Every structure is written in structure tokens, then in C-alpha cells.
Amino acid sequence: MSGRSAALQPPSDAVTPVRHPDAPAPGELIGSHYGECFGCGDGQPHGLHLRVRAGEGLGITAEFTVQPAHQGAPGLAHGGVLTTALDETLGSLNWLLRTVAVTGRLETDFVRPVPVGTTLHLAAEVTAVAGRKIYSTATGRIGGPGGPVAVRADALFIEVKVDHFVHHGRQEEIRVAMNDPDQVRRARAFEVNP
Numbered sequence: 285m286s287g288r289s290a291a292l293q294p295p296s297d298a299v300t301p302v303r304h305p306d307a308p309a310p311g312e313l314i315g316s317h318y319g320e321c322f323g324c325g326d327g328q329p330h331g332l333h334l335r336v337r338a339g340e341g342l343g344i345t346a347e348f349t350v351q352p353a354h355q356g357a358p359g360l361a362h363g364g365v366l367t368t369a370l371d372e373t374l375g376s377l378n379w380l381l382r383t384v385a386v387t388g389r390l391e392t393d394f395v396r397p398v399p400v401g402t403t404l405h406l407a408a409e410v411t412a413v414a415g416r417k418i419y420s421t422a423t424g425r426i427g428g429p430g431g432p433v434a435v436r437a438d439a440l441f442i443e444v445k446v447d448h449f450v451h452h453g454r455q456e457e458i459r460v461a462m463n464d465p466d467q468v469r470r471a472r473a474f475e476v477n478p
């Protein structure tokens with residue numbers, strides 16, 4: 285059983301967005317947007333260390349292997365961790381639009397249990413854009429990229445300015461990020477008009 289709420293249905297004036305000409309090439313590994321990110325950063329020992337690749341059009345793929353630190357029930361991935369993997373994959377679609385956006389709404393269907401040690405093969409795509417609202421969908425499969433769906437999600441991301449993070453983030457981390465030229469470059473890479 286699945287279904288998305290009305291808030292995740294694109295309005296009638298939504299359009300199909302265009303892949304940004306400077307988006308990473310299909311097949312290119314998309315680096316982490318922030319080293320301390322729980323989803324994609326290398327700086328989090330128990331993070332997901334998600335590896336994301338740009339796909340064709342408005343799609344991307346990603347992989348994440350469930351570790352013992354990600355358990356909910358014995359030997360099984362925690363649902364919140366699986367949702368994080370979907371959220372991070374969907375968030376990486378920002379790179380294809382070169383837009384900065386944050387998750388506004390995310391609805392997950394848990395279809396099959398995912399044991400520890402399993403590699404989750406994720407695929408996500410942007411489906412529509414209406415003003416600042418970006419609609420997207422993702423699946424996570426087990427046993428290979430063509431294997432059965434274990435989780436799927438629909439999401440609404442809302443475009444924000446980089447200032448969103450500077451204003452809301454704890455100053456300690458913001459200061460470190462702003463003093464890191466690589467981090468500033470990565471943040472600016474999301475923006476169409478830096």
C-alpha cells in the first residue's frame with residue numbers, strides 16, 4: 285500500500301525542470317556537500333557515507349551499506365536511517381538543478397526489511413518544479429540496482445538561499461565552514477547565480 289499526500293502532488297502550473305548545463309556529467313561521482321553531514325560526510329564515523337552519482341536527465345543513483353550502528357531491530361536497519369538515505373539521495377538532486385533546497389516534506393514507504401550488511405541501491409529523480417517547490421521521488425532496492433524495492437519516498441524540497449544555513453546553523457560550525465575554502469566552493473556550486 286502506498287500513496288502520497290496532497291502536499292506532494294505537483295500543482296497544475298508545475299513544470300518539468302531542465303538539467304543545469306554545469307551539472308555533474310552522467311556517471312560522475314558527486315562529492316559530499318559537507319564533510320560532517322550524517323548522510324554523505326566522511327567526518328561522521330557512524331554516518332551513512334552515501335556515495336552518489338549523477339545519472340542521465342534529472343536522475344541520480346546512490347549506494348549505502350547498512351552497518352551495525354544503523355540497527356533498529358536486531359540485525360535490521362532502523363527505519364529512520366533508511367529515510368535518511370532517501371533524504372540524502374533526494375537532496376543530492378540539488379546538484380543537477382544547481383539549486384540550494386532543503387527538505388520540506390518527505391513520505392517513506394517501507395516495503396521490505398533491510399538486514400545489516402545489505403547494500404541499498406538508491407535512485408532518485410526530480411519530477412516537477414513549481415516556483416521554489418521541487419518535487420522528487422526515490423526508491424531503494426536490495427540485491428542490486430534491479431532488485432526488489434525495499435523503500436521508496438516522495439518529497440517536496442523548498443529552494444532557499446545559502447544564507448538559510450548561515451542564519452540558522454550553530455555559529456561554531458558555520459564559522460569553521462565559512463573558513464574552509466572547499467566548503468564555500470561547494471556551497472556556491474549549488475547556486476545558479478553565486
Ligand SMILES: CCCCCCCCCCCCCC(=O)SCCNC(=O)CCNC(=O)[C@H](O)C(C)(C)COP(=O)(O)OP(=O)(O)OC[C@H]1O[C@@H](n2cnc3c(N)ncnc32)[C@H](O)[C@@H]1OP(=O)(O)O
Nearest residue numbers: 291317371372375386387388389417440442444449461471
Ligand atoms: C555554508 C554551508 C552551506 C551547505 C549547503 C548544503 C545544502 C544541501 C543540504 C541538503 C541536506 C539534505 C536534506 C536535509 O536534511 S535538509 C534539513 C531538513 N529540513 C529543514 O531543516 C527545513 C526546515 N524548514 C524550513 O526551514 C522552512 O519551513 C522552509 C525553508 C522549508 C520553508 O520556509 P519558507 O518561509 O522559506 O517558505 P514558505 O513557508 O513560504 O513555503 C514556500 C512554499 O512551500 C510550501 N511548503 C513549505 N513547507 C512545506 C511542507 N512541509 N509541506 C508542504 N508544503 C510546504 C509552502 O506551502 C509554500 O507553498 P506556496 O504557498 O508557495 O504554494
